[in-house]
Structure formats: structure tokens, C-alpha cells
Amino acid sequence: MSVDIRTAVVPDSILAGWQQTVDLVSEIASIPAVLIIRDQGEELQVFVASDNQTNPFSKGSHDVRGSLCQAFVRHENPLHVADIAQHPEWQACLAEMHGMVSYYGLPLYWPCGQVFGTICILDSRENNYADNIRSLLARFQKTIEADLDSMARQARLEAANEVLTQLHERQQQELTELRGQLSKEVDNRASMAQTLEYVQRYDALTGLPNRAALLSHMEHILAVNTNQQFAVLYIGLQNFKTINDSYGYLVGDQILQTVSDRLRHDLAGNFYVARVTGNEFVVLLVTSRIEELTVRLANRLSHSLNQPLVIDQQNITVPIKMGLAMSPADGPDASTLLKKAGAAMNLGKVSGSAYTFFTDSMQLALDERCRLESHLVDALKNNEFSLHFQPLIATESRKLLGAEALLRWFNPVLGQVRPDQFISLAERNGQINDIGNFVLRTAIEQISNWYRLYKYPMRMAVNISPVQFRDTGLVRYVADLLAEFQLPPSMLELEITEGVLMQDEYQATRVINALKRIGVGVSLDDFGTGYASLSYLQKYAFDTLKIDRGFIAHLDNSEQDRELARAIIAMAKKLKLNVIAEGIETQEQNDFILEEGCDCGQGYLYGRPVPALEFAASHLETQTFAIDDEQMAIA
Structure with missing residues (x-):
């Protein structure tokens, strides 16, 4: 039985999953635009677009020829252009990309081999897209194609139901096969759900817990014991933008990975390490000897992290600053402690200290800022x-x-x-x-x-x-x-x-x-x-x-x-x-x-x-x- 699936309507449940996919990729990769574009023959459609303010492409546009030239989108293999302005063959696209200058995309196919479209990421700056980001996009490509496969099977199932009375025996055999395939799809979706939960709580580049996971962990500690003593060490890599501009973003990523490896190597036992934002990390120390061990830990990390990093046979020194806040003295909840440790780190940039404890004067400054806000x-x-x-x-x-x-x-x-x-x-x-x-x-x-x-x-x-x-x-x-x-x-x-x-x-x-x-x-x-x-x-x-x-x-x-x-x-x-x-x-x-x-x-x-x-x-x-x-x- 032949079924034309090219015009099939994607169910809301699958669309919601795709929307969650592009939003996660945009958040994890810090990319302005993540799109799923559907090829409808005469025109292209921005089918799903990451929901963030920096994305210039709008979901639902039925003719994106004014945004991306069709030749750029319709590629059969993975396509990567780090900087369109440097490629004469893509110059025609540059003016149509709403400020985006780099592109990486993977094709999407129906199970019959027909083109559905592409999933792609676009950045407003030159971007070589790290291997982990490409791997993540490839994983989502397989998931989307699994959804397309499921839709195709569902379309065939519905067609088979229409001729049930004439082809009963044949339909029973087909239904049995489809049930087996759908069972595999359920297993695939369960696996994907586990993957999504992981990327929501862990940093894709370093593998460390992210800010959300850190706050959840701190809140759990406080819920168990509101008087639990722990220290928050907020670590910021200084001059990181200058390093990215001088050496490139790939070297910047390697620096972040190397720093996270040093933190893992240097810390063991009652430590929790997270990457909370681009060039900032947090170490959580839980102990009863809070003041003594916090100072020792700050000195040890200051010495370790200020050592030159060897990246691509180059010695690169990345100065660090640390801000420290302690529970319960500096705050009753996780977000307050994290904010105060970050404030102490920022003050250390001005004072020149290797590490800075949160103080009453900082509290006055924070209160004044909150009053102004x-x-x-x-x-x-x-x-x-x-x-x-x-x-x-x-x-x-x-x-x-x-x-x-x-x-x-x-x-x-x-x-x-x-x-x-x-x-x-x-x-x-x-x-x-x-x-x-x-x-x-x-x-x-x-x-x-x-x-x-x-x-x-x-x-x-x-x-x-x-x-x-x-x-x-x-x-x-x-x-x-x-x-x-x-x-x-x-x-x-x-x-x-x-x-x-x-x-x-x-x-x-x-x-x-x-x-x-x-x-x-x-x-x-x-x-x-x-x-x-x-x-x-x-x-x-x-x-x-x-x-x-x-x-x-x-x-x-x-x-x-x-x-x-x-x-x-x-x-x-x-x-x-x-x-x-x-x-x-x-x-x-x-x-x-x-x-x-x-x-x-x-x-x-x-x-x-x-x-x-x-x-x-x-x-x-x-x-x-x-x-x-x-x-x-x-x-």
C-alpha cells in the first residue's frame, strides 16, 4: 500500500518534543538560532525555532528564501560553514541571514528516503562548533528521524484500517509488525528522556553539574539540616574574552575543559564542583571545620589554578579570582549564598585579592543595589x-x-x-x-x-x-x-x-x-x-x-x-x-x-x-x- 507522507501533519506531542530539543541545543551551545526547516518543494518553512530573544528567525515562516537561500539549506550531508563571509560560494546568503555568519546543519529524511528538511544551528560570530555540540545535534537528528519513522508507520496504520474488511489477514500481520516497531520506539523515547534529563542538569562541554543542579543540591542539603555548615567558593577566570579573541574559541573551550579537569583532580571527598556560567565555576565544601578548611582550600585552588595551562603546545596563564560565602552566616537559602559568593568574587577583581570573603560592607552594597532596582x-x-x-x-x-x-x-x-x-x-x-x-x-x-x-x-x-x-x-x-x-x-x-x-x-x-x-x-x-x-x-x-x-x-x-x-x-x-x-x-x-x-x-x-x-x-x-x-x- 502506497502512502504519500510528504504532506503529513506532525502531531502536537512530537512538535513539543522538537521544540524542547531546539531550545535545549540553543541553551547548551549558547547559540542564537537553532532551527528545524521543512522542505515543502516550492518553498521552505521554519518549522521549529529556538525560543530565545537573540533568534532572528520566526517559527512558522512559510517562505524563508528571504532568510536563507534554498541551496544553503538543501544539503545531503552535514554542512559546516564557520564564516560565510570567507566563502565566495555562500556570499549570496550572507545578506539574508539576519546577522548570522556561521552555520552547521544535518539533513533530515523520511524513512522512504525523501527529504524532510534539516536541523541546523546558526551563530552571529565565526564558530567551528565543538565536537560535543555536533554529536549532540547528531543525536537529536536520529531522534527526529525516529519520530518521522513513527509518523510514517502511523500513516500506514491508518491507511490499513480503511481497508480492514477487505484485507483482514494482511492487516493483522502488518499490525503485529508495527506493534513491535512501536515498542522499540517507546524504548527509544525512554532513552531519549534520560538523555534530556542529563543535558538539563550537566554542562555539555565539561561534564560538570550546571547551575540548576548546584542549586538543587544546595537546597537538598539545607532541607535536611538548616544549620548545616558549608562554604561556596565562586571561581571566575579573568580576561577570558581577551583569550577567546586572541587564541580563538576552540582554545577557550580547551581551557575550560582543562580547568574542570584540574578541579576534579584536586578535589575529592565532601566537594561538589559545578560550572555555573561561561567562565565561572563553583566549589561546594561541606564540613564542620568550615573556616579553617575553607581558607586552606582557597589557597590550594589559587595555587593550582594559577599555574600555566598547556594548550596546543602553548603555555597560557589564566588568572582566577575567588569569592567565598558560608552557610548559615551569609544566608538562609541556596540562591542567596550563590549570589553573595559571586559578589565577593567581583569585588576581588577590583581589590586584587586572590580570594575574598563576603562581608557586611558587601551586604550594604547589595542592599543598596536592591533598593535602587x-x-x-x-x-x-x-x-x-x-x-x-x-x-x-x-x-x-x-x-x-x-x-x-x-x-x-x-x-x-x-x-x-x-x-x-x-x-x-x-x-x-x-x-x-x-x-x-x-x-x-x-x-x-x-x-x-x-x-x-x-x-x-x-x-x-x-x-x-x-x-x-x-x-x-x-x-x-x-x-x-x-x-x-x-x-x-x-x-x-x-x-x-x-x-x-x-x-x-x-x-x-x-x-x-x-x-x-x-x-x-x-x-x-x-x-x-x-x-x-x-x-x-x-x-x-x-x-x-x-x-x-x-x-x-x-x-x-x-x-x-x-x-x-x-x-x-x-x-x-x-x-x-x-x-x-x-x-x-x-x-x-x-x-x-x-x-x-x-x-x-x-x-x-x-x-x-x-x-x-x-x-x-x-x-x-x-x-x-x-x-x-x-x-x-x-x-
């Missing part, structure tokens, strides 16, 4: 945010060239809260995109109103958070605001710091070029404070360079700072960049940058950040409105 959650809804504006001034004529929008937060309980106190909190709790969008909208609306009222061309500078910069919808949002308020794009300049560029150079290039295409200016803020700022001037199409105030503050008494400022201004002029000196507070500083050819300054000498009405009264209403070359250069 509790008010920050509703700050935007309660209209507690506002913008102040600081002028950008021509150093010679003192004419207004532009303004920088600066965020302010006044809370009825906390009073005025400094940006350096709440911006990092907003980045951690996910509010920064909404807050950043508020700043963009308010700043663009304000300069649009000023332009219509005073007809005075100037530029509005707006700082962009690294988290906001990674938002794939940033450029579209900016373009929509410019259109909504009918503002010329040249009157807007977005300021980014070196930290934005260090996180993802490919994303930075793509976003900066997209902003330039719509006519928006891009400024490199705080120039000179980072180790690689000079190289960024070669890589990215900046319009403006802002000299960090640290070089300006000591111009009067530091020959070195004068020479550095002089060199930065000269270099920027050679590169045809606008130059803004921040932190100008004295006439002598103004005269220096003017003499060196820096034609724009910002600082208290020209004006402090003030609300919009006060800014207009102090700067716009006093300007002469003849447009000269300086204004045209900015606007």
Missing part, C-alpha cells in the same frame, strides 16, 4: 526620567554647534540618582532598551521642536548603551523616529564607547554602516581611555572623535597630557574627523585646544547640563541665526 522598575512608567542638555560650543566664536542629551533620574524617595548608579543596573535587569528608546525619542523630539521654533541648525548627540547597540531593531527605530519628527538625519549623532566595539566587531560594523546609510552621524566617545582605540579609527566609519576629559583636566600641569591631546587632535584632523574636547572648565584649556585646531568643546566653561527650557533660554535665544561654515559642518 526596586525603584528603577517603575521609574519609566512613573515619568521619573528626564533629559538635560549640555552645549557643544565653537572654541573661537563661542557659537552653539550642538548639544548632548544626558539622562537624569529623580525619584521621590531616593532623590537625584546619578547615571553611574543606575545605568549598569538597567543593563543587567533588561530595562536599558526601554530607557534608551525613551532617551532617543525625547532627544529627537526636542531638537526637532527647537529646529522648527528657532530655525537654528545644530546637532543632537545621544549616548547608546552597549546592550542597546546590540538590539537588531536599533537602526529601524532611529529611522522611524527621524521620519516621525521630520528631523534631518544629519542633525543626530549617536555616541558609542570602545566597550561597544569590543563585544562584537561584526555587529558593530553592520550597525555603524547602517546608521551612516540613513545619514546619522556616529561618534567615538571617551577616546584614549581604551587599549585599542587607535585601531578602531581604521576599522569603523566614525564622523566625530571625543577626547576623554581625563586628558583635558591636567593640561595645565601635565606636559604628557598636553602632548597626548595635541597628538589626538592632529591625528583626527588628518583623518578628517570632527573633534570635541570634553571637560573644558577653564579659559586656558579652551585656548589650548583652539590653538591645536580643535574647533569644538564641551564643559562647564560653556555651560552645565540643564533642562530644555533653560537650555533654550541660555543658548538658543541668544544666538544670531546667520548660518556660517561652523554650523553647516555640524548640521
Whole structure:
């Protein structure tokens, strides 16, 4: 009996299992996009997509030709492209992949040999995909094909039921065979359930328990004995991103595996070792002699883990920091102890200590952060945010060239809260995109109103958070605001710091070029404070360079700072960049940058950040409105 299964409907129970599969792969491999794509002949369909915010592909799309070219998806063997940009034969796909640049996929077949589609993983960076990730994907490939086999058998079973009265004896024989096959499928599913339970509780790269397993273990200890003494040692590998950038992610993975092997080798008995996040591990020590043994253990691990690691015949030293918290003194529950140990580790990065115990002062800092976070959650809804504006001034004529929008937060309980106190909190709790969008909208609306009222061309500078910069919808949002308020794009300049560029150079290039295409200016803020700022001037199409105030503050008494400022201004002029000196507070500083050819300054000498009405009264209403070359250069 011939049954066409190519158009078969996948049952919800199987779909749920596939969704769980792609979500797990995405979580385990830290991959933005994991997809199951179904080949329907005339079109491709994103059948299942990992459910995470960084996945640009949407489940249910019936024509993905605009997202992935069909030739890229329709492959008969495992296909791996570490960086599509480096392969001319795949260049046509690069623009259609929503920022993804690497691909690894396995074909999926019906039991009759017909193509069902593919299961694939895509990353926004170059990725060679470790063997354990490939093996995990291959295992899920077999499971999915087992589901397809089960569906095919079910389809044949239903067809057989329709002719039951005519082919009774033949049907009985077929049903017997199918029952045996379904029994095997039940066994396969039971085995797969065990595998899923394992990957949910253990780290795929190192084989160590993960954060969820650690918390469960700690909660079990506390449930048995609430006064049980144990120490949490939170271990962080320092400079790990730099190592990944310098040696590659494969070497980074080998370092993590080597560190986990050292921990297993060095620890035995009443120890529990887990990998809780990318480059962070936790050791749990349960003992009655908690203080004495914790210090001895911290010293031993510090000595062991700070020894050079031999990776691919290279000696690589990875400094570590440890934070320590102890039960019951530092907290009554597992998550609190883990958080406090992590906080102590982060403080150790600043203090330089090999290991740091959680203290009362840290508790005060944590309490203060929690207090800020509790008010920050509703700050935007309660209209507690506002913008102040600081002028950008021509150093010679003192004419207004532009303004920088600066965020302010006044809370009825906390009073005025400094940006350096709440911006990092907003980045951690996910509010920064909404807050950043508020700043963009308010700043663009304000300069649009000023332009219509005073007809005075100037530029509005707006700082962009690294988290906001990674938002794939940033450029579209900016373009929509410019259109909504009918503002010329040249009157807007977005300021980014070196930290934005260090996180993802490919994303930075793509976003900066997209902003330039719509006519928006891009400024490199705080120039000179980072180790690689000079190289960024070669890589990215900046319009403006802002000299960090640290070089300006000591111009009067530091020959070195004068020479550095002089060199930065000269270099920027050679590169045809606008130059803004921040932190100008004295006439002598103004005269220096003017003499060196820096034609724009910002600082208290020209004006402090003030609300919009006060800014207009102090700067716009006093300007002469003849447009000269300086204004045209900015606007």
C-alpha cells in the first residue's frame, strides 16, 4: 500500500518534543538560532525555532528564501560553514541571514528516503562548533528521524484500517509488525528522556553539574539540616574574552575543559564542583571545620589554578579570582549564598585579592543595589526620567554647534540618582532598551521642536548603551523616529564607547554602516581611555572623535597630557574627523585646544547640563541665526 507522507501533519506531542530539543541545543551551545526547516518543494518553512530573544528567525515562516537561500539549506550531508563571509560560494546568503555568519546543519529524511528538511544551528560570530555540540545535534537528528519513522508507520496504520474488511489477514500481520516497531520506539523515547534529563542538569562541554543542579543540591542539603555548615567558593577566570579573541574559541573551550579537569583532580571527598556560567565555576565544601578548611582550600585552588595551562603546545596563564560565602552566616537559602559568593568574587577583581570573603560592607552594597532596582522598575512608567542638555560650543566664536542629551533620574524617595548608579543596573535587569528608546525619542523630539521654533541648525548627540547597540531593531527605530519628527538625519549623532566595539566587531560594523546609510552621524566617545582605540579609527566609519576629559583636566600641569591631546587632535584632523574636547572648565584649556585646531568643546566653561527650557533660554535665544561654515559642518 502506497502512502504519500510528504504532506503529513506532525502531531502536537512530537512538535513539543522538537521544540524542547531546539531550545535545549540553543541553551547548551549558547547559540542564537537553532532551527528545524521543512522542505515543502516550492518553498521552505521554519518549522521549529529556538525560543530565545537573540533568534532572528520566526517559527512558522512559510517562505524563508528571504532568510536563507534554498541551496544553503538543501544539503545531503552535514554542512559546516564557520564564516560565510570567507566563502565566495555562500556570499549570496550572507545578506539574508539576519546577522548570522556561521552555520552547521544535518539533513533530515523520511524513512522512504525523501527529504524532510534539516536541523541546523546558526551563530552571529565565526564558530567551528565543538565536537560535543555536533554529536549532540547528531543525536537529536536520529531522534527526529525516529519520530518521522513513527509518523510514517502511523500513516500506514491508518491507511490499513480503511481497508480492514477487505484485507483482514494482511492487516493483522502488518499490525503485529508495527506493534513491535512501536515498542522499540517507546524504548527509544525512554532513552531519549534520560538523555534530556542529563543535558538539563550537566554542562555539555565539561561534564560538570550546571547551575540548576548546584542549586538543587544546595537546597537538598539545607532541607535536611538548616544549620548545616558549608562554604561556596565562586571561581571566575579573568580576561577570558581577551583569550577567546586572541587564541580563538576552540582554545577557550580547551581551557575550560582543562580547568574542570584540574578541579576534579584536586578535589575529592565532601566537594561538589559545578560550572555555573561561561567562565565561572563553583566549589561546594561541606564540613564542620568550615573556616579553617575553607581558607586552606582557597589557597590550594589559587595555587593550582594559577599555574600555566598547556594548550596546543602553548603555555597560557589564566588568572582566577575567588569569592567565598558560608552557610548559615551569609544566608538562609541556596540562591542567596550563590549570589553573595559571586559578589565577593567581583569585588576581588577590583581589590586584587586572590580570594575574598563576603562581608557586611558587601551586604550594604547589595542592599543598596536592591533598593535602587526596586525603584528603577517603575521609574519609566512613573515619568521619573528626564533629559538635560549640555552645549557643544565653537572654541573661537563661542557659537552653539550642538548639544548632548544626558539622562537624569529623580525619584521621590531616593532623590537625584546619578547615571553611574543606575545605568549598569538597567543593563543587567533588561530595562536599558526601554530607557534608551525613551532617551532617543525625547532627544529627537526636542531638537526637532527647537529646529522648527528657532530655525537654528545644530546637532543632537545621544549616548547608546552597549546592550542597546546590540538590539537588531536599533537602526529601524532611529529611522522611524527621524521620519516621525521630520528631523534631518544629519542633525543626530549617536555616541558609542570602545566597550561597544569590543563585544562584537561584526555587529558593530553592520550597525555603524547602517546608521551612516540613513545619514546619522556616529561618534567615538571617551577616546584614549581604551587599549585599542587607535585601531578602531581604521576599522569603523566614525564622523566625530571625543577626547576623554581625563586628558583635558591636567593640561595645565601635565606636559604628557598636553602632548597626548595635541597628538589626538592632529591625528583626527588628518583623518578628517570632527573633534570635541570634553571637560573644558577653564579659559586656558579652551585656548589650548583652539590653538591645536580643535574647533569644538564641551564643559562647564560653556555651560552645565540643564533642562530644555533653560537650555533654550541660555543658548538658543541668544544666538544670531546667520548660518556660517561652523554650523553647516555640524548640521
